[in-house]
Amino acid sequence: MGFNVKAVMFDLDGTLVNTAPEIAYAANQMLDALNLPNKSQAQIARYIGEGAQMLVKRCVANGALAEPDDVLLNEAQALFFEYYAQNVTSSQPYHGALETLDQLKRTGFKLACVTNKPEKFTLPLLSATGLIDFFEMVVSGDTLPKKKPDPMQLHHICKKLEVLETESMLVGDSDTDVVAAHAAGCYIVTVPYGYNQGKAIDESMVDATIDDLPDLLNLLT
Numbered sequence: 001m002g003f004n005v006k007a008v009m010f011d012l013d014g015t016l017v018n019t020a021p022e023i024a025y026a027a028n029q030m031l032d033a034l035n036l037p038n039k040s041q042a043q044i045a046r047y048i049g050e051g052a053q054m055l056v057k058r059c060v061a062n063g064a065l066a067e068p069d070d071v072l073l074n075e076a077q078a079l080f081f082e083y084y085a086q087n088v089t090s091s092q093p094y095h096g097a098l099e100t101l102d103q104l105k106r107t108g109f110k111l112a113c114v115t116n117k118p119e120k121f122t123l124p125l126l127s128a129t130g131l132i133d134f135f136e137m138v139v140s141g142d143t144l145p146k147k148k149p150d151p152m153q154l155h156h157i158c159k160k161l162e163v164l165e166t167e168s169m170l171v172g173d174s175d176t177d178v179v180a181a182h183a184a185g186c187y188i189v190t191v192p193y194g195y196n197q198g199k200a201i202d203e204s205m206v207d208a209t210i211d212d213l214p215d216l217l218n219l220l221t
Ligand SMILES: O=C(O)COP(=O)(O)O
Pocket: 011, 012, 013, 014, 047, 048, 049, 050, 051, 052, 055, 114, 115, 116, 117, 118, 141, 148
């Protein structure tokens, strides 16, 4: 494919780790506590991708509660944070995630994780799954003033890793990742199994698609 890449940045939820089961469990605990109807895991998975705040808002906003007020939203978010903190480290990496990161690191690529997940969940999850040691940098949804689809996190990583955006690649699972990578000027490669609000990725918008993470080694090594 001829990618001239020195750094590879990985999205977390839906790309490296299958977080939907634990997120859905915590979201339904929150809905129970608020006496609101539960939602299926598939439905909640469609709300993943734009940070925890947005996920909570979408879970709470249904039917008569289409416009949840700030008091309810604050309470819902506090509950979700409390419940998700209890099971965030139970999520499992996708097939071949560790092996792929290991191989890329040994080959000499600089690796980073860039997620919209808040830091207080990102770091324990990366530690528990054994992924954290592969990354030179981790940038979470609340590390900087802006998050994906804004390119700020990607620019920040490129600067710190001393690579050009044009020699960096983002591997992600959603339109949010695609838009951020385009805005930053990085290559974008997507996996098909993650959370893209229930839609398929528009393949005409990406540099390549891979079936799973080990497929990346065919593109890059
Ligand atoms: O927290 C989210 O909403 C999504 O996180 P991600 O950017 O790792 O997919």
